[in-house]
Amino acid sequence: MQTRDSDPRAPNDGAIPQRDLTIIAPCFNEDMNVHPLVARMLAMFETLPIDAELILVDDGSRDATWQKIQEEQAKHDRVRGFHHEKNKGIVGGWRTGLAGSRSPLVCLIDSDLQNRPEDIPRLYDAYESERPDLVQAVRHPKVNKNRIAFSKGLNFLLNATFGMHLRDNKSGFILCKREVLDAILADADGYRYFQSFIGVAAGVRQCRIVEVDTDFDARHAGESFLSNFPIQVSLRICKELLQYRVDTLRNRREPRPGADRG
Numbered sequence: 001m002q003t004r005d006s007d008p009r010a011p012n013d014g015a016i017p018q019r020d021l022t023i024i025a026p027c028f029n030e031d032m033n034v035h036p037l038v039a040r041m042l043a044m045f046e047t048l049p050i051d052a053e054l055i056l057v058d059d060g061s062r063d064a065t066w067q068k069i070q071e072e073q074a075k076h077d078r079v080r081g082f083h084h085e086k087n088k089g090i091v092g093g094w095r096t097g098l099a100g101s102r103s104p105l106v107c108l109i110d111s112d113l114q115n116r117p118e119d120i121p122r123l124y125d126a127y128e129s130e131r132p133d134l135v136q137a138v139r140h141p142k143v144n145k146n147r148i149a150f151s152k153g154l155n156f157l158l159n160a161t162f163g164m165h166l167r168d169n170k171s172g173f174i175l176c177k178r179e180v181l182d183a184i185l186a187d188a189d190g191y192r193y194f195q196s197f198i199g200v201a202a203g204v205r206q207c208r209i210v211e212v213d214t215d216f217d218a219r220h221a222g223e224s225f226l227s228n229f230p231i232q233v234s235l236r237i238c239k240e241l242l243q244y245r246v247d248t249l250r251n252r253r254e255p256r257p258g259a260d261r262g
């Protein structure tokens with residue numbers, strides 16, 4: 001078993017492939033989800049008009065996630081894997097995936113199949129037709145009313161604090177230029193739940209965001225990391241929300257990094 005972090009800038013074969021789009025999926029204890037995720041992603045690639053790849057980032061999992069990722073990358077050249085020896089959180093996974101990609105476009109997706117890989121072509125179509133800075137999937141879950149209520153409450157607070165009107169500002173199922181993601185993630189240091197600020201972080205940079213409605217399925221396999229009543233997490237996010245608001249008022253962000261002016 002590998003005991004060091006993979007270096008995303010130094011892949012085994014010495015060259016990072018150039019594709020049009022890289023899908024980045026952080027994986028924390030998702031060994032049951034790796035294979036179905038890869039299978040659905042590869043089938044979806046057939047329907048995309050551009051050349052895409054999938055990067056799976058094992059985030060210090062305690063189960064067989066890294067082993068499964070290695071099996072998949074050995075079988076498919078459009079699948080690449082990276083490994084964190086220790087858990088770095090979702091944002092750490094996104095950063096490693098971004099560093100390991102050369103594609104001009106990137107898409108972030110959960111690896112537990114709550115977001116549907118089959119929706120990626122619609123995110124890409126919205127990007128192509130409207131040329132926003134960022135496309136964000138609006139998640140429509142069908143189960144777990146308590147979690148939905150908490151999520152809507154936080155969505156309202158985030159919008160109110162940052163003067164925005166996003167329908168699902170915490171959704172990490174997004175597609176954008178790599179420069180936009182890079183700029184957004186530059187804000188993440190010092191925040192434990194920065195993944196919740198992805199929409200407002202784009203907003204403080206005056207990014208134009210297009211929203212696309214998507215179904216949000218139940219976890220395909222594995223255990224939920226959050227309880228039904230994530231009160232502690234919500235309180236921590238509220239604290240970080242205030243911190244982020246103060247920080248972004250004190251230090252204005254560069255507007256619209258890498259924006260397409262054409």
Ligand SMILES: Nc1nc2c(ncn2[C@@H]2O[C@H](COP(=O)(O)OP(=O)(O)OP(=O)(O)O)[C@@H](O)[C@H]2O)c(=O)[nH]1
Pocket residue numbers: 025026027028029030059087088089090093109110111112114219223224225226
């Ligand atoms: N929670 C968590 N997820 C991580 C971490 N690192 C990577 N991930 C991945 O990030 C994605 C989103 O995390 P989830 O735990 O599914 O978040 P969620 O959908 O709000 O919660 P549940 O599905 O109910 O657990 C998943 O694909 C995880 O495998 C980490 O440190 N913590």
Ligand SMILES: [Mg+2]
Pocket residue numbers: 110112114219
């Ligand atoms: Mg999930």
